[in-house]
Amino acid sequence: MQQQNMNMQNQQGIMQTPPAVISSKDSLYLTDMMSWNLLAAKKSHFFAQQCQDQELKTEMEKCGQMHQRHYQQILGHLQSHLNQQQPNNNLQQ
Numbered sequence: 001m002q003q004q005n006m007n008m009q010n011q012q013g014i015m016q017t018p019p020a021v022i023s024s025k026d027s028l029y030l031t032d033m034m035s036w037n038l039l040a041a042k043k044s045h046f047f048a049q050q051c052q053d054q055e056l057k058t059e060m061e062k063c064g065q066m067h068q069r070h071y072q073q074i075l076g077h078l079q080s081h082l083n084q085q086q087p088n089n090n091l092q093q
Contacts, residue, residue, distance in 0.1 A: 022081065034074050041067035 022030070044064030051057040 020084075030074060030078065034071055037067045037071040037074070040064070041071060 041064045044060050044067060048057045048060035048064060051060060
């Protein structure tokens, strides 16, 4: 059953590896994702500072750290993509 599902996914055009180029639409989406995660991290930290309940404060901090981690992961993916592209650009110059 799993193999049938995997074959159906491949027939539907799902990529196994990401393309080497980031389109403008992809770039805008990545920018939005980074903005959402950064804002969520900041808001979580702010509300954690305002919170009187220690348990809730701890959960808000965890939430903020999760969003900060997601932001850093996206940034890391973009930086690694940029580093992969730079050697190719140097050869063309």
